[in-house]
Amino acid sequence: MNPRLTLVTAGRVLRQIRRDRRTLAMMLVVPVVLMGLLAWVYDDNPLFDRVGPTLVAIFPFVVMFLATSVGTLRERTSGTLERLLTTPVGKGDIVLGYALAFGLLAVIQGLVVVGFSVTLFGLDVAGPLTWLIAVVVASGLMGTALGLLASAFATTEFQAVQMMPATVLPQFLLCGLLVPRDSLPQVLEWVSDVLPLSYLVDAAQSVATAQDPAGDLGTPALAILLWLVVSLGLGSITLRRRTP
Numbered sequence: 001m002n003p004r005l006t007l008v009t010a011g012r013v014l015r016q017i018r019r020d021r022r023t024l025a026m027m028l029v030v031p032v033v034l035m036g037l038l039a040w041v042y043d044d045n046p047l048f049d050r051v052g053p054t055l056v057a058i059f060p061f062v063v064m065f066l067a068t069s070v071g072t073l074r075e076r077t078s079g080t081l082e083r084l085l086t087t088p089v090g091k092g093d094i095v096l097g098y099a100l101a102f103g104l105l106a107v108i109q110g111l112v113v114v115g116f117s118v119t120l121f122g123l124d125v126a127g128p129l130t131w132l133i134a135v136v137v138a139s140g141l142m143g144t145a146l147g148l149l150a151s152a153f154a155t156t157e158f159q160a161v162q163m164m165p166a167t168v169l170p171q172f173l174l175c176g177l178l179v180p181r182d183s184l185p186q187v188l189e190w191v192s193d194v195l196p197l198s199y200l201v202d203a204a205q206s207v208a209t210a211q212d213p214a215g216d217l218g219t220p221a222l223a224i225l226l227w228l229v230v231s232l233g234l235g236s237i238t239l240r241r242r243t244p
Contacts, residue, residue, distance in 0.1 A: 002093055009097025010104075013071075017105065023067055027105055031059040031113045039121035052123045053132060053208035054177055057200050060109050060140040062168055068102055068147030069160040076151070095236040098148055099141075106140025127207040131217070135203045138224050142196050145231035152235065171197035176205070196227040 017023055035056055042048035110133045117123040125132055150167060154160040174184065174192040181192045192198045199220040206216040 005093040006096045010100040013101035032116045035117045049124045054204045057135050057139045057204040061143040064140045064143030065147040068144045069151040070157050072151040073160045091236045102144040106137050110136035125208045126211050127213040131207045139200050145228050148235040149231045171195045175201040199223040
């Protein structure tokens, strides 16, 4: 891998996204609208402060998964990746370039979503807002990494969208949002223990309930980092020049 080529790839992806207003809206506007809708549903209800921090971490995960998987597949079907791989740019440079570009967008997304949720919608968390922003950014990064990996197994944009029910919805059911993970049947609890969204939810719940959540974030942080490394590594290995 070449750092310069990785940065060049990231810059190219950011320029393309800047021209794609629908993708920008999906990344930055949709999570805010969803949090606004949630605040409206729980108007003057303390449940908003209980479920809000968790959902504010889940929404970017879903949005970045869709944006990354569809965007990567679009480049492959258009032949862009095939042309890039005839140059000195390697697969690792492409995957890390995408990760850097979408990672920067995840940071912006985290700041926007948390900012609106706290200042406009009245979301209140016990822990520092910087920790909540960090969790939301990690959620976006995880969605990006899994989206890059999922795009390798799709041949059309529709199939990329279809990957979400197969990969995201089971995690949503088992992550601890609907039922505490330690209350799940034993087998499902074991499954939830290896899913990345479970640790994002654990981190968000710690920030929501503890004034100093740093001591509770060690295990979730390590699990999320491991998932990021594994997903990006597998994404680099499985990256194809073009879709058959």
